[in-house]
Amino acid sequence: MSMKALKLALAAVGGMVIASPMALAQAPNEQFIPLLSYRTGAYAVNGIPWANGVSDYFNLINERDGGINGVRIAFEECETGYATDKGVECYERLKGKGATGAAFFNPLSTGITFALTEKTLADKIPIITMGYGRADSKNGAVFAWNFPFLGTYWSGADIAMQHVAKEMGGEDKLKGKKIAIVYHDSPYGKEPIPTLQVLAKKFGFTLMELPVTHPGVEQKSTWLQIRQNRPDYVLLWGWGVMNGTSVKEAAAVAYPRDKVIGVWWSGAEPDVAPAGDQAIGYKALTLGESGAGEYAVHAALKQHVYAKGKGIAKDDFAQVLYNRGMINAMLGIEGIRKAMTRYGNKPLTGEQIRWGLENLDLTAERIKELGFAGMLTPVKITCNDHEGARSARVQQWDGKQWKMISDMYTARQENTEPLVKEVSAKYAEEKKITARDCSKPD
Amino acid sequence: MLYRETGQFKTSYANDMVIFPIRQDRIGVYLLLGFAFIVLPLMMAFHVAPFRTDYFLLAILLPFLILSLAAIGVNILVGYCGQISLGSGAFMAIGAYMAYKFGTGISEIGLPPMPIVIAILLGGLSAAFFGVLFGLPSLRIKGLYLAVATLAAQFFFDWVFLRVKWFTNYAPSGSVSAPELKFFGYLIATPVEKYMVALSFLTLFALVAKNLVRGNIGRQWMAIRDMDIAAELMGIRPLVAKLSAFAVSSFIIGIAGALWAFLRLGTWEPLAFDINRSLELLFMVIIGGLGSILGSFLGAAFILMLPIFLTVLPAELGVPITTETVSHLQNVIFGAMICFILIKEPLGFARLWQIGKEKLRMWPFPY
Numbered sequence: 001m002s003m004k005a006l007k008l009a010l011a012a013v014g015g016m017v018i019a020s021p022m023a024l025a026q027a028p029n030e031q032f033i034p035l036l037s038y039r040t041g042a043y044a045v046n047g048i049p050w051a052n053g054v055s056d057y058f059n060l061i062n063e064r065d066g067g068i069n070g071v072r073i074a075f076e077e078c079e080t081g082y083a084t085d086k087g088v089e090c091y092e093r094l095k096g097k098g099a100t101g102a103a104f105f106n107p108l109s110t111g112i113t114f115a116l117t118e119k120t121l122a123d124k125i126p127i128i129t130m131g132y133g134r135a136d137s138k139n140g141a142v143f144a145w146n147f148p149f150l151g152t153y154w155s156g157a158d159i160a161m162q163h164v165a166k167e168m169g170g171e172d173k174l175k176g177k178k179i180a181i182v183y184h185d186s187p188y189g190k191e192p193i194p195t196l197q198v199l200a201k202k203f204g205f206t207l208m209e210l211p212v213t214h215p216g217v218e219q220k221s222t223w224l225q226i227r228q229n230r231p232d233y234v235l236l237w238g239w240g241v242m243n244g245t246s247v248k249e250a251a252a253v254a255y256p257r258d259k260v261i262g263v264w265w266s267g268a269e270p271d272v273a274p275a276g277d278q279a280i281g282y283k284a285l286t287l288g289e290s291g292a293g294e295y296a297v298h299a300a301l302k303q304h305v306y307a308k309g310k311g312i313a314k315d316d317f318a319q320v321l322y323n324r325g326m327i328n329a330m331l332g333i334e335g336i337r338k339a340m341t342r343y344g345n346k347p348l349t350g351e352q353i354r355w356g357l358e359n360l361d362l363t364a365e366r367i368k369e370l371g372f373a374g375m376l377t378p379v380k381i382t383c384n385d386h387e388g389a390r391s392a393r394v395q396q397w398d399g400k401q402w403k404m405i406s407d408m409y410t411a412r413q414e415n416t417e418p419l420v421k422e423v424s425a426k427y428a429e430e431k432k433i434t435a436r437d438c439s440k441p442d
Numbered sequence: 443m444l445y446r447e448t449g450q451f452k453t454s455y456a457n458d459m460v461i462f463p464i465r466q467d468r469i470g471v472y473l474l475l476g477f478a479f480i481v482l483p484l485m486m487a488f489h490v491a492p493f494r495t496d497y498f499l500l501a502i503l504l505p506f507l508i509l510s511l512a513a514i515g516v517n518i519l520v521g522y523c524g525q526i527s528l529g530s531g532a533f534m535a536i537g538a539y540m541a542y543k544f545g546t547g548i549s550e551i552g553l554p555p556m557p558i559v560i561a562i563l564l565g566g567l568s569a570a571f572f573g574v575l576f577g578l579p580s581l582r583i584k585g586l587y588l589a590v591a592t593l594a595a596q597f598f599f600d601w602v603f604l605r606v607k608w609f610t611n612y613a614p615s616g617s618v619s620a621p622e623l624k625f626f627g628y629l630i631a632t633p634v635e636k637y638m639v640a641l642s643f644l645t646l647f648a649l650v651a652k653n654l655v656r657g658n659i660g661r662q663w664m665a666i667r668d669m670d671i672a673a674e675l676m677g678i679r680p681l682v683a684k685l686s687a688f689a690v691s692s693f694i695i696g697i698a699g700a701l702w703a704f705l706r707l708g709t710w711e712p713l714a715f716d717i718n719r720s721l722e723l724l725f726m727v728i729i730g731g732l733g734s735i736l737g738s739f740l741g742a743a744f745i746l747m748l749p750i751f752l753t754v755l756p757a758e759l760g761v762p763i764t765t766e767t768v769s770h771l772q773n774v775i776f777g778a779m780i781c782f783i784l785i786k787e788p789l790g791f792a793r794l795w796q797i798g799k800e801k802l803r804m805w806p807f808p809y
Contacts, residue, residue: 037765039764039765039766039769040766040769040770040773048766076757077764077765078765079753079765079766079768079769081769083713084707084710084711084713084714085505085706085707085714088501088706088707089501089505089750092496092497092500092501093497093501093754095495095496095497096494096495096496096497110615111617111711111713114615114617114619114709114710114711115707115708115709115710117709118619118708118709119708122631134615185604185616186616186711186713187615187616187617187711190614190615190616191614191615193614194614211604211605213600213604214713214716312764423614430546430619430621431619431622432622
């Protein structure tokens with residue numbers, strides 16, 4: 001190493017030493033919110049719009065309202081690449097930042113959620129998993145720190161089957177039919193299977209389970225099996241590059257696309273656009289009331305964020321995943337706002353915010369006030385129900401955009417609740433967690 | 443000057459055979475051990491910088507210790523015995539999943555949950571068993587061909603742990619989480635305790651590995667590595683030598699896998715031990731130095747910490763770059779640095795250390 005390079009390196013290290021105390025001494029009136037995202041790798045196509053939505057909404061709150069009740073949001077992004085170990089590293093790096101530590105975590109990965117579930121319990125930081133994560137964490141009595149807002153995969157599976165039954169002309173028609181699920185072979189993709197098995201038993205259809213290995217670009221054999229067995233419907237539980245590949249492969253084996261129903265993570269623009277006309281007719285669930293499109297909050301974004309050049313979205317503005325990222329950020333912030341009614345308008349700790357999230361009650365009026373009317377249904381979180389809402393519609397891709405083709409479905413809890421009880425009880429026993437008594441106010 | 447061993451006489455065979463023949467090295471290692479076992483935990487307990495938060499401990503030190511252990515395992519096979527393996531991730535996975543099975547009990551054969559230390563050791567033994575099994579082809583094929591054969595182990599076990607539900611105790615998501623970490627009746631929960639457990643395992647197995655490689659069996663491995671036919675003619679049995687290398691290496695990697703799963707991740711899925719992990723471990727021993735225990739540590743430190751350092755640096759310096767750019771830049775710089783280092787010093791960091799030591803010996807009057 002030459003002397004010059006050595007000096008440069010020393011200067012860099014010196015710079016870090018000087019810079020780090022400055023970074024630690026942050027302005028006291030800021031709430032730190034970490035943003036775990038992935039803008040690189042096989043899942044980036046979906047990770048980017050979502051992260052842009054979250055980040056733009058944080059900026060909106062800061063620019064328009066000057067923060068949450070005057071407490072500005074400080075947020076930092078950390079690239080996880082959808083990898084569990086990198087996610088854990090990001091978590092360790094960001095959990096202690098800011099005056100009061102991280103407000104909540106939101107990893108957008110079921111695998112990272114599983115790994116963080118115990119860690120957040122020990123560190124007392126809530127983990128918001130809107131539309132993903134452990135389905136049994138709906139039971140807040142056991143999973144006090146997990147918040148699978150708006151719908152778990154078990155709810156999603158039930159809703160998808162409701163739609164299948166409706167298209168067939170009734171639940172009795174499901175008997176003897178064959179339903180396949182093509183899923184990402186990871187905790188994410190495996191989550192819906194228990195519910196589908198319950199439903200298969202209840203309605204008498206056979207379930208074909210077809211796993212696709214990460215990252216999901218190799219699906220030839222999977223779709224050949226579908227061509228051989230001709231299932232009546234195919235449910236798709238994919239993410240990232242897997243989604244687009246599935247749609248293309250369905251076309252390659254001439255499986256009718258309108259018999260393929262994706263979960264809400266397989267129903268965004270980047271999932272169908274690469275397949276071009278082959279994707280026409282493909283259906284997917286929405287999470288909550290709507291998918292893509294501009295609503296009142298988008299006007300505010302344009303006025304307060306984009307006009308100042310602070311927006312980071314490009315084509316993905318108002319797309320499905322961008323909007324979902326925004327809803328996700330909004331729910332977290334409303335949780336903080338709720339917690340402030342009890343603990344005061346100052347930066348709060350994860351423990352205080354947990355209370356806010358658990359007592360979150362978003363009415364239709366409040367949703368309208370926030371500019372989200374038409375994007376999601378009212379959400380009411382309780383100790384027993386960390387999901388809050390479990391409704392979805394079905395949308396269909398017409399080659400240019402997603403069209404709503406159904407009314408709202410609400411997941412039937414009688415199909416999922418026994419499983420939630422059983423699996424969460426097993427978890428509590430394994431981890432020696434005593435379930436909280438939800439009848440007592442906390 | 444610093445490393446001058448003038449006046450250090452060896453007066454007995456025991457003296458001649460110590461691990462670190464130079465007094466300065468011995469003192470250095472004792473100081474390092476003392477620092478790692480006593481000073482660091484104290485610093486952690488009192489939250490002295492850099493331990494103000496758990497970050498340094500949990501995200502850097504703990505993975506460093508565990509990956510170093512795995513790298514030692516890989517180094518025994520690749521560096522000492524010369525058998526290229528791309529299946530290290532699979533052996534880590536076997537260690538992790540079997541330790542999990544033993545730790546939660548195997549009801550099918552009426553086996554109650556084992557104490558955690560025994561479960562981890564049994565996990566290592568299971569990995570050793572499969573290591574030997576997948577080492578069998580090494581008796582017939584060599585070099586790159588063997589690498590491909592061990593790659594089969596990687597894909598096979600990825601598949602097994604994804605598909606065979608028995609290994610995950612029929613968890614609906616296929617994701618398992620570590621049993622209660624009770625070491626000799628003492629519950630491990632805080633980061634410092636995890637660090638101590640990992641450090642103890644590492645120290646123990648590094649010592650075992652160091653003694654193995656400088657003993658009879660290690661010399662057999664190196665003979666096989668340098669020229670297997672010559673070794674055979676000298677009376678070394680390739681079957682014993684190669685398979686014992688596979689066994690010992692897989693055992694240590696399996697232990698590291700169990701620790702990685704239990705201490706670092708807590709909850710994991712097979713993706714945690716995919717092909718990238720295997721390659722990462724291989725890079726560690728190549729960058730660190732093939733055939734060197736010290737190299738395993740240096741390589742692990744480099745491969746683990748450099749990407750994190752490159753990611754954190756722009757933010758700490760206050761350079762406004764998006765996370766996306768940082769993550770791309772990190773890959774570019776990391777790749778470039780590996781190329782640079784391998785061109786400048788193909789024998790890895792361990793060789794650099796050796797050169798440094800020789801220079802120090804003559805310092806300040808080199809001739």
